[in-house]
Amino acid sequence: MRKVSVIGVGLTKFGEHWEKSFRELAVEAGARALADARLEGGKIQALFGASMSSGRLVGQEHVGALLVDQLGLTPIPAIRCEAACASGGVAMRAAWFAVASGAYDIVAVGGIEKMTDVSTEDVATALGGAGDQEWELFNGATFPSIYALMARRHMHDYGTTEEQMASVAVKNHANAAKNPYAQYQKEITLEQALKAPLVSSPLKLFDCSPITDGAAVAILAAHEVANIYCEQPIEIAASAQASDTLALASRASLTEMRATKIAAKEAFKQAGLEPKNIDLAEVHDCFTIGEIMAIEDLGFFEKGQGGPATEAGRTALGAEISVNTSGGLKGKGHPVGATGIAQICEIVAQLRGQAGARQLHGAEVGLTHNVGGSGGTAVVHILKKT
Amino acid sequence: MHHSLPLVWRRIPERYNLIGCKCETCGTPYFPDRKICPKCRRKGKLVKQKMPKTGTLYSFTRVHAAPSGFEHESPYWLGIVELGNGVRILSQIVDSPEEKVVIGASVTMVFRRIYADAEEGIIAYGYKFKTI
Numbered sequence: 423m424r425k426v427s428v429i430g431v432g433l434t435k436f437g438e439h440w441e442k443s444f445r446e447l448a449v450e451a452g453a454r455a456l457a458d459a460r461l462e463g464g465k466i467q468a469l470f471g472a473s474m475s476s477g478r479l480v481g482q483e484h485v486g487a488l489l490v491d492q493l494g495l496t497p498i499p500a501i502r503c504e505a506a507c508a509s510g511g512v513a514m515r516a517a518w519f520a521v522a523s524g525a526y527d528i529v530a531v532g533g534i535e536k537m538t539d540v541s542t543e544d545v546a547t548a549l550g551g552a553g554d555q556e557w558e559l560f561n562g563a564t565f566p567s568i569y570a571l572m573a574r575r576h577m578h579d580y581g582t583t584e585e586q587m588a589s590v591a592v593k594n595h596a597n598a599a600k601n602p603y604a605q606y607q608k609e610i611t612l613e614q615a616l617k618a619p620l621v622s623s624p625l626k627l628f629d630c631s632p633i634t635d636g637a638a639v640a641i642l643a644a645h646e647v648a649n650i651y652c653e654q655p656i657e658i659a660a661s662a663q664a665s666d667t668l669a670l671a672s673r674a675s676l677t678e679m680r681a682t683k684i685a686a687k688e689a690f691k692q693a694g695l696e697p698k699n700i701d702l703a704e705v706h707d708c709f710t711i712g713e714i715m716a717i718e719d720l721g722f723f724e725k726g727q728g729g730p731a732t733e734a735g736r737t738a739l740g741a742e743i744s745v746n747t748s749g750g751l752k753g754k755g756h757p758v759g760a761t762g763i764a765q766i767c768e769i770v771a772q773l774r775g776q777a778g779a780r781q782l783h784g785a786e787v788g789l790t791h792n793v794g795g796s797g798g799t800a801v802v803h804i805l806k807k808t
Numbered sequence: 809m810h811h812s813l814p815l816v817w818r819r820i821p822e823r824y825n826l827i828g829c830k831c832e833t834c835g836t837p838y839f840p841d842r843k844i845c846p847k848c849r850r851k852g853k854l855v856k857q858k859m860p861k862t863g864t865l866y867s868f869t870r871v872h873a874a875p876s877g878f879e880h881e882s883p884y885w886l887g888i889v890e891l892g893n894g895v896r897i898l899s900q901i902v903d904s905p906e907e908k909v910v911i912g913a914s915v916t917m918v919f920r921r922i923y924a925d926a927e928e929g930i931i932a933y934g935y936k937f938k939t940i
Contacts, residue, residue, distance in 0.1 A: 543876050550875060556819065557840055560922065561934070562871065562878045562900050567886050570869035571898075575888075578867070578911050620883075623870040671888050671896040676867055 423522040425645035427655035427808065430459025431767040436636035436755035437605040444480045444536040445492045451637035451760075452493045452532060459641040461651050463493065466641070467526040469500040472513035472533035473759035478548040480536050489532060506552035507708060509533060510762020511663070511792030511801030514640070518661045518803075521642050528647070532639040533764070535757035545633050549758070552795035554669035566630055566709065568670050568796045570622040573711035575676040577624065579726070582714060584624050586729030588615035590710035591628040591752055593738055598749025600739075600780035605634050605755030629710040634755030638763035640770070645808075656770045659787070660692035660804040668798045681800035682719040682791065689789070689802040690721070697721035700804070701785045702744040702772055704765035706793035707751050716791055717745060720802070744782045747772060762792035762801065769805045816932045823934035826859040826917060828895065839895045860892035861917040862940070868901060868909055877923040889915055889937050897935075904939035913939045 432454025434447050442450075456463055469490050477483045486500030503513035510533035517531035537545050550559045553568055576582045592612050598604035610628060618627035648655035664684035667673055673680065690696060697720060705720065707713035714728035722743050723731045731737060737745035748754045748768040751761060769788035771777045785807075792801045819840075821827040828839030832853040836845065839859050845852030866888045874882035885901035887909075901909055902920060915937040922932045 546873075546875055556815075558898055559875070560932070561886070561898055562875065562881070562884065562922070563886055563898060564871060564873065564875050566873065567869050567871045571867045571886070571888055574869060574911070575867040620870070620872045622872060622886075625869075669898065671898045676888065 424524060426518050426521045426642055426658045427645050427648040428640050428658065428766065428770050428805065429643045429648050429652040429655050430455045430461060430641035431770045432456070432458055432639045433603050433764060433767050434637045435603050436634050436757060438538045439635040440538065442635070444476065444482060444534065445488060447536060447635060447637040448489050448532060448534045449492050451639040452489070452530065455530065455639035455641050459651055461528070461641060463495055465528050466495055466498060466530050468498055468520055468529045469495060470513040470517040470520070470529065470531040471500060471502045472504070472509035472762065473502065473535060474504060474506055474509045475548040475551065475758070476536070478544065480539050505799040506794035507706070507756070507758045508762060508792045508794030508799040508801050509759045510638070510764070511790070511803070512762070512799065514762055514766060514803060515661045515663055515801055517642050518658055521644050528641065528643045530639060530641050531763060532637065533760035533762055534637040535759040536635050537633045537757060538635050542633065557669050557671070564622060566625050567622040569709040569711055570625045571670060572676050572715065572796070573624055573709070576711060576715065579677055580729070582726070582729040584616060585612065586733045587624070587629055587710040587714065588612050589733045590707060590713045591615045593732065594707060594746050594750040594752040597739055597747050597780055598753025600778070601749050601754060602778070604749040604753055605632060606749070606753050625709055625711070631708045631751040631756040634757040636755060636757035636760045636764070638760045638767050640763055640766050654774045655808055656773050656805050657808045658803060659695070659806045660689035660802070662688035662692060663799070663801045664688070665799055666797050668795060670796045677715065678719050678725065679715060679793065679797035679800060681797050682716060682793065682802070685800045685802040686720045689804050693804040695787065695804065699787055700743060700789045701787050702747055702769065702782050703789040703791065704746055704748060704750070704768050705791040707746060708756060708793070710752065712793065713745065713750065720789070720791060739780060740782060747777065747780050747782055762790070765790040765792060766803065766805070773805060773807050813930055816930055824919065826861060826935060827856055828859050829854045830857040837893045837895050839897055859895055863889045863891035863915055865901070865909070865911055865913040865915055866890045866896060867911060877925060885909055887937065900936040902936045902938055908939040916940050
């Protein structure tokens with residue numbers, strides 16, 4: 423395997439884009455990534471696209487060819503990757519394989535989801551497909567309720583509190599307020615989060631990531647050609663992935679994600695690094711309990727200490743480890759197929775020193791953690807300055 | 809995934825009577841039914857087995873934002889039940905006073921209507937659990 427670098431990134435603003443279509447969002451992010459890489463589109467040799475549920479949300483499948491078509495990149499091959507909310511992470515890993523293997527020198531990887539063209543109920547049904555249709559959804563489970571079951575057990579086993587979960591939302595909103603691409607650019611208070619209406623107890627509105635439109639694109643290149651196009655290529659030091667049962671009830675533990683632990687272990691081994699070497703991490707906080715479990719399972723904190731660590735400010739911007747500097751899925755928004763690539767975009771911006779008001783000074787190594795469903799898929803990437 | 813009769817019909821043994829399976833090679837029980845034992849794979853031998861109908865509540869939540877088909881029940885309890893043989897199963901928790909819905913509570917299976925997909929559409933039945 424040869425070394426692979428990210429040479430360009432591009433995002434749309436995340437939010438409710440009533441005036442823009444699925445394809446327009448994809449083209450906007452793609453054009454920005456190409457401009458950022460200072461690359462002619464003709465140099466791209468293959469495209470990897472990610473979308474979780476375009477068929478249900480906009481009635482459009484065959485997304486790979488659509489993206490190549492609309493970006494003016496025909497006839498290069500295109501592949502769509504789907505792994506629920508981890509679609510972006512899985513596409514990133516597929517693109518990394520394609521370059522690391524020597525098959526291509528330069529590829530594009532893009533994620534997109536257009537979620538506001540249908541009703542909230544239709545979005546809930548589409549997202550529900552990330553869980554087990556026959557043994558979770560059939561019985562009245564929703565996506566928030568699955569995470570709520572994890573949260574309740576985490577509270578029981580480790581004493582995690584609703585205040586600690588709310589403190590994840592408060593921190594991520596504070597970071598999002600500094601991110602011009604974020605859906606919610608305003609801070610919230612702990613009291614607001616705690617008084618919000620219940621979605622699925624103990625999870626309240628501010629414990630849940632929103633419905634979002636958005637797209638994100640990254641351009642990957644073999645390390646040996648990366649410097650031709652880019653002054654600051656960011657090296658992909660590790661790419662790892664693991665799977666678990668689709669249904670939560672089938673797992674040995676409700677309070678950890680085994681797929682995350684295994685992918686993280688493999689990623690740290692590939693990169694020759696340890697959790698303490700990571701300066702910042704974009705983790706999968708689709709629900710606040712998700713971030714608490716992630717920072718434990720990734721090895722940043724002992725099991726059960728994710729809640730107290732967040733409450734004590736140890737994961738805030740510039741603290742011991744900066745978690746979700748972008749605002750995370752909670753504050754930045756969660757267009758599911760785009761999320762895994764948007765996490766990469768944030769780490770690249772931070773490592774290049776281009777993160778503006780939310781810049782973490784001296785950032786050298788960053789990690790991304792992207793989860794599908796309730797932990798059926800986990801993808802971990804480690805990026806570092808070259 | 810409503811409006812599909814085969815989807816409801818083919819799961820009747822599991823949903824009406826908690827028929828899962830057990831691997832005769834390693835002794836592990838599974839619910840729902842599986843065709844391959846993840847522990848033994850090709851060496852495994854799965855046979856049908858009825859699950860115990862009682863267990864304890866392992867985790868729970870009260871769903872306030874219900875999915876389509878369940879709106880009229882909102883808010884409702886949902887739990888993960890650990891059956892007597894250690895198998896865990898996700899189910900609605902019904903007919904139970906709020907103070908009894910706690911981790912560790914003893915529960916037993918009841919047979920209930922799960923949803924009707926239209927006024928004169930398919931009615932799906934299956935298991936729910938209640939505290940005892």
